Amino acid sequence: MADAFVSIETIAADQDETAEKTRASDVLSAMAGADEPRLSLDELLGRLGDRGFGMVLLILGLLNCMPLPPGVSTIFGATMMLVAVQLAVGRHRLWLPAALRRRSVERSSFRAVVVRVVPVLRKVEALCRPRASWLASGPFERLIGAIVLVLAFVITLPIPVIGNIPPGIAVAVLAISLIERDGYAVLAGMAIGVVAFLINVGVVGAFVVAGIQGIEALLQ
Numbered sequence: 001m002a003d004a005f006v007s008i009e010t011i012a013a014d015q016d017e018t019a020e021k022t023r024a025s026d027v028l029s030a031m032a033g034a035d036e037p038r039l040s041l042d043e044l045l046g047r048l049g050d051r052g053f054g055m056v057l058l059i060l061g062l063l064n065c066m067p068l069p070p071g072v073s074t075i076f077g078a079t080m081m082l083v084a085v086q087l088a089v090g091r092h093r094l095w096l097p098a099a100l101r102r103r104s105v106e107r108s109s110f111r112a113v114v115v116r117v118v119p120v121l122r123k124v125e126a127l128c129r130p131r132a133s134w135l136a137s138g139p140f141e142r143l144i145g146a147i148v149l150v151l152a153f154v155i156t157l158p159i160p161v162i163g164n165i166p167p168g169i170a171v172a173v174l175a176i177s178l179i180e181r182d183g184y185a186v187l188a189g190m191a192i193g194v195v196a197f198l199i200n201v202g203v204v205g206a207f208v209v210a211g212i213q214g215i216e217a218l219l220q
Contacts, residue, residue: 024055024179025121032107032114040104045094052094053087054178057148061175062117064155064168073164077155080171084152087145128176132183144174144186151193159200166196 031039031047045052060080064073079100086094134140151167170193177185 023122023125024058024176025118025125027055028114028121029118032111034107037107038104039107039110040102041096042101045096045101053083054175056083056094057087058172058175058179061168061170061172062121064164065172066165074156074158077152077157077164080152080155081149084145084149088142088149089145090142124173124176125180128180128182128185130181132186133181135183135186136177136181140186141178144178144189147190147193148174151196154197154200157200159203163200163203166199167193170196 027047031044036043045056057080060076060083063076082096083094136144148171151171154167155164155171157163170189173185173192174189176182177189
């Protein structure tokens with residue numbers, strides 16, 4: 001009888017471990033394949049559970065990894081800032097306004113995005129695994145939130161050319177590091193974040209210099 005109880009507990013532990021190892025690409029694929037015609041943000045957060053921060057940041061980061069119409073990156077960046085602030089102050093569950101949680105999209109539209117993103121995401125996930133996990137938890141998790149907050153602020157700025165893409169890549173990598181508890185990915189995301197910040201500073205500086213030179217040319 002004791003052996004039976006041990007077996008049951010072992011099975012339960014294995015199931016918990018399997019659930020914990022469920023990867024972001026699998027979660028996105030499962031949500032895309034559901035039968036309901038629409039996907040609400042409330043359903044999305046409910047399925048993500050404790051991984052809400054990483055998954056929401058991943059989705060927002062991936063959306064910013066492509067050229068976006070003017071103003072759209074500002075909306076995504078502002079939402080990202082709301083998530084980052086909560087991560088930085090140490091909240092364990094993601095909070096979003098009820099009006100925002102009720103917003104939904106067509107399941108078919110979400111599925112179309114997932115079909116394009118998941119193959120790339122799975123290649124990245126294959127490189128990630130739990131290692132140096134202390135860099136992706138505890139006080140370092142708050143540091144990641146602060147870094148994402150800065151990158152999200154950069155994304156909200158109307159920086160021309162590729163302003164939202166480099167910080168979007170950095171946020172996506174940091175999000176994967178949170179999901180996979182991969183400290184090496186944290187370091188990679190931070191490095192990409194520094195490069196992204198410098199790129200945007202360079203772009204802004206170039207436009208400022210060009211503007212000053214143009215004004216001087218007109219005044220001569």
